[in-house]
Amino acid sequence: MKIVIVGCGAGGGTAAQFARKTDRKAKIVIYDKEGYGQYSKCALPLVIAGKDWKEIIEFPPSWFEKNGIEYRHEEVYKIDLEGRVIEGGKEEDFDKVVVATGAQPSCPFEAKGALFLRCLDDAIEIRQRIKKGGQAIIVGAGLIGLEVAEALAKCKMKVKVLEYMPYILPNMLDEDVANYLLKKLPIDVELGCKVEKIEDGKVIANEEYKADLAIVAVGNKAITPFGKAIEVDEKCMFARDAFAVGDCTIIRDFFGRKIQVGLGSIAVRQGMVAGINSAGGHEIILPSLLPKTTKIFGIEVASVGLLSNEIDGISSKYIGKDLPHYMNGNDILVKVIADKKGIIVGCQAIGNGASKIIDRIALAIYNRMHVSILAKMENSYAPAVAPVFDAVNIACQMLNKKIKKGRN
């Protein structure tokens, strides 16, 4: 049995590990065009901010070799599924293949001299180009754009973010929640701003912005030897003996929608599944609820499931404190979204513990719970930890009332 894994990101690297765990004797080969081994792509903004890049390496090339996985620092140009051979530095045959070729930044406009953040070399280059006191322009106020903005601000650059949409984090938050967050961010964001092009030293949009450093973070598209994203099933399979994982894949999410993968949390779970299955095991992946989180300028933000504009539903938003009134609590926002019947389908949260709040609501969505149940359920309570009715509970009580009223 020979398993060839093409790509060493979160998906590919994890697939190699789990193939090894599943079959101690199989020959396993992993191709890594970058040469760093498996590292955390989500940590790249931290490298820009000054973290030693060596720290974010999770499994260096030597780790793979130590675990009996042949590591090749080579790019793969072609995968012949019929002939069961890949073409990297030279041809290599396989019994099973796992494609984990990732994605690359997309850009709908000409962007001369602009930088993109996709891989470790990009982060290192951006780091080198930082100019204290200089002006950085970030195009795109998505997760990556905002995290890069924070990193550059920490490095004492003046930072401006240009976003085409009317609000930040449009793939993660509703407009009202995004605007609540934006008010708390010490950052200059230009909304509804269409960039025409970038030339050396300037970004041309509604006006011309001088840019000592211009970074574009407006989206990614899959890169595969097949010229397009790979649609995989719940076994992470797309053809006989062929698996694919990570940002080069299209999956069906919990709501039945086809989506392109763009989260490390999905990639590693795909890696587990494809690794096990490619080595003869039997595993399936759960459909993703798309939990997302980040911490920007110290503020935790998270969301899961559907956004309001993705369903004809109903929502309630609670903004309050995360501790009882007599404690020194912090601001917390929780917005819960349900379908017209009251089945919970989404949640957004801002404040300490936002990530854990949406992990909790993920279970409610998974179990197709009605908001009336969450409105009644007890949360754990202690003055120093949480109020007797916490933000989730109150948001659900509000939503439940709305739904009851609509019904009567």
Place this chain on the structure above:
Amino acid sequence: MKIVIVGCGAGGGTAAQFARKTDRKAKIVIYDKEGYGQYSKCALPLVIAGKDWKEIIEFPPSWFEKNGIEYRHEEVYKIDLEGRVIEGGKEEDFDKVVVATGAQPSCPFEAKGALFLRCLDDAIEIRQRIKKGGQAIIVGAGLIGLEVAEALAKCKMKVKVLEYMPYILPNMLDEDVANYLLKKLPIDVELGCKVEKIEDGKVIANEEYKADLAIVAVGNKAITPFGKAIEVDEKCMFARDAFAVGDCTIIRDFFGRKIQVGLGSIAVRQGMVAGINSAGGHEIILPSLLPKTTKIFGIEVASVGLLSNEIDGISSKYIGKDLPHYMNGNDILVKVIADKKGIIVGCQAIGNGASKIIDRIALAIYNRMHVSILAKMENSYAPAVAPVFDAVNIACQMLNKKIKKGRN
């Protein structure tokens, strides 16, 4: 319609509010033997530590009066359900009654000169008796005992806690988890220590302990005009037109066990239900999963559902960091307990976010989820917020492996 509520703790006070919301015209009377109105009993240790007691008042007597609820600072000695009359300062008739008379500390040994912490006056008295540099002995290492110990330590008393059981927080944690916690607490605890009696200035146990201040926190028992705890149904009813809420009641929990209520989170939800029902509405309470939390010496502790010694089940415990390896994470412990088939029945957590972790697992227990699902589910991930497989996920993966192995 005349509703009389006997007791103004979390349960009684909340019942009055919701009775008022449900029926704007009903005559509502609330009896409060203490005279402070509704305050947070869970915040009493904070009052000992120095918080102004006025801050923890949630609804003062004037609030009730303003909302058209007659407030009587009187104790009720007798409730005649047949004759529909209570005896306080004088007789008062009712159409519906809500009993919320609470509990009082129990003590199986003679305790001369010892103090107990049950009500605000107790906290104020303990606060007055604090002697900087003096020796405090706390009997009982449950939630209240430990919180009082911390409060007194903050006030510069030397503190020793004596616990009869072989580990701390025996109603909340398994022994291994309790011992993990104890190692992190800067506090002197004597385990397996049976107190014989307390005399002025000393506590007599395995040895004699000098005590400038001795506090007993070994449990509570219901106080009701009926001489025993009141068993209520899901409507919080125990007889025709008679409801009861809070620490004076016995309920059936999620697992079908009869338990005496001892959590503010249950009392307020009972108060909602009894308040609504007493005023002619229709509401039921969800069976409690017994979520519990506290923060002791800065360490968050939480548990939900069954303990290991309450079920013939199987468990896994993960101890690690709450962030990826390249971030500066804090220690986190998560122990997950399942029945022999793998259905999740309990969870204990120690570390930042422990409370929110067990709120998440509460949903898993409520939905009778199998650990194999939680082992596969995605958690929200970002380097600054949570690792790609968080502690819950890993503990569930470990437990799932154990269960699979047991099956094969």
